[in-house]
Amino acid sequence: MVRGLNDTHDPQRKSWVSSANSASSDFPLQNIPHGVFSAPGRPRRGGVAIGDMVLDLRAAIDSDLISGSVREVAEAAAAPSLNALLAMGNDAASALHRCLFDMLADDGATRHRLESLSNELLVPLNEATLYKPAAIGAFTDFMTSTYHASAARRARPARELSENFLHLPLGYNSRASSISVDGVPFARPFGQHRAASGEIVFAPTAQLDFEVEFGALVGQGNQLGSRVSLDDAEKHIFGYVLVNDWSARDIQLWEMRVGPFLGKSFCTSISPWIVTAEAMAPFRRAPYPRSANQPQPMPHLDSSTHRLNGALDVKLNAFISTSRMRAAGQTSTQIVQTNLLHTSWTLAQMLTHHTTNGCNLQPGDLLGSGTVSGPTEDSAACLLEITAGTLPIKLPNGEYRTWLEDGDELIIKGRAEREGFAAIGFGSCGARVLPPI
Ligand code: CA
Numbered sequence: 001m002v003r004g005l006n007d008t009h010d011p012q013r014k015s016w017v018s019s020a021n022s023a024s025s026d027f028p029l030q031n032i033p034h035g036v037f038s039a040p041g042r043p044r045r046g047g048v049a050i051g052d053m054v055l056d057l058r059a060a061i062d063s064d065l066i067s068g069s070v071r072e073v074a075e076a077a078a079a080p081s082l083n084a085l086l087a088m089g090n091d092a093a094s095a096l097h098r099c100l101f102d103m104l105a106d107d108g109a110t111r112h113r114l115e116s117l118s119n120e121l122l123v124p125l126n127e128a129t130l131y132k133p134a135a136i137g138a139f140t141d142f143m144t145s146t147y148h149a150s151a152a153r154r155a156r157p158a159r160e161l162s163e164n165f166l167h168l169p170l171g172y173n174s175r176a177s178s179i180s181v182d183g184v185p186f187a188r189p190f191g192q193h194r195a196a197s198g199e200i201v202f203a204p205t206a207q208l209d210f211e212v213e214f215g216a217l218v219g220q221g222n223q224l225g226s227r228v229s230l231d232d233a234e235k236h237i238f239g240y241v242l243v244n245d246w247s248a249r250d251i252q253l254w255e256m257r258v259g260p261f262l263g264k265s266f267c268t269s270i271s272p273w274i275v276t277a278e279a280m281a282p283f284r285r286a287p288y289p290r291s292a293n294q295p296q297p298m299p300h301l302d303s304s305t306h307r308l309n310g311a312l313d314v315k316l317n318a319f320i321s322t323s324r325m326r327a328a329g330q331t332s333t334q335i336v337q338t339n340l341l342h343t344s345w346t347l348a349q350m351l352t353h354h355t356t357n358g359c360n361l362q363p364g365d366l367l368g369s370g371t372v373s374g375p376t377e378d379s380a381a382c383l384l385e386i387t388a389g390t391l392p393i394k395l396p397n398g399e400y401r402t403w404l405e406d407g408d409e410l411i412i413k414g415r416a417e418r419e420g421f422a423a424i425g426f427g428s429c430g431a432r433v434l435p436p437i
Helices: 057-062 070-077 083-088 090-104 111-116 146-150 230-236 249-255 277-283 304-309 323-327 347-355
Strands: 034-039 042-050 053-056 122-124 129-131 139-143 170-174 179-181 190-194 200-204 212-218 237-244 268-270 315-321 333-339 366-368 409-416 424-434
Touching: 034 053, 042 057, 042 070, 042 122, 053 057, 053 090, 057 070, 070 083, 070 090, 083 090, 090 237, 090 277, 139 347, 170 347, 190 249, 212 315, 212 347, 230 237, 230 304, 230 347, 237 277, 237 347, 237 366, 237 409, 237 424, 268 424, 277 409, 277 424, 347 366
Parallel strands: 139 366, 179 268
Antiparallel strands: 034 042, 034 129, 042 053, 053 122, 139 170, 190 200, 212 237, 212 366, 237 268, 315 333, 315 409, 409 424
């Protein structure tokens, strides 16, 4: 069951918050993503993004703009961490979405009153500090792009896909505690690895990489011992964020016998705004097609509805900004452009697969799509594929990069677009690499 279209997806509707009406805004009236922020005089609390503003939900409640049964949902959305909101599930979230849509839409009648309250209600995004939107108790990362798994590009010969790759979404339990929100830097990690000399050393990684991913945040969980069917999976996905699964390739390569560990667990970045399942309804698509000679998903990972619209059409781009570029006043440069549709499994299939053994998911759990690499050179979504560790890319200012260097900033952006609908964005998922401690 996926959420249907309704008038909150009508592209003609505009907001009285004028910056939300710009076609380039990530946060038009049709998005209204949830996040957690603070600002001078406003301790940490929940809000929604609209144009270049944050709507302070505490202020909206205190101004009596939210009443009736949805008020309880709004209280959870105004809290300094959104797990209680996630636990309420998508029907509650849709009811609140409807209420906030009506509040933020320019319908003429209420505009004057709302504008007179705008100093209380709205905080400019550039004056707000953003936080991780929920406590993330568990982070599961998958590998679902055949292009990433076979890495058939550049100097590298195509690796054979493992036999199980198209039978099930391959995943592992990753680290939740080191997930950071956009803008939080991290130090280049130390670890054991084989140095270029061949010697095994304990030293800062020399092969720091990023992975452009897309994540689902679990809303309502499932009981331990129960399974979630594929057609019910969407009920358990509250919304979506951008994910960068930072990776130290030399550490990962040396330690990998039972899955990645210290090569991944030093940091994972996410974007601060949870784009709801409701807002993503117009951007549903048929999943990645499989050829007749490839294994088809088994019945528990397949359904007629899912075949029709189980996937999401999201453009994902990554940009790099180096210290030298910033010192020279140059803007970041794009090095990846890909689309979530390139993955061979959908987030709904990943969620269902996750519960097939009775494993319980909880509100705020994060499922990562895996590196979203596509078939073309520019859609390779990590340096391991782009440079293969041997063929550096040349940046516009003449610098070269094989792996990330100290001072580099890698920023992921995402946008969902479809003819006849308002495009919506995901904000920013970026971090700067600091020197090793
Ligand atoms: Ca990954």
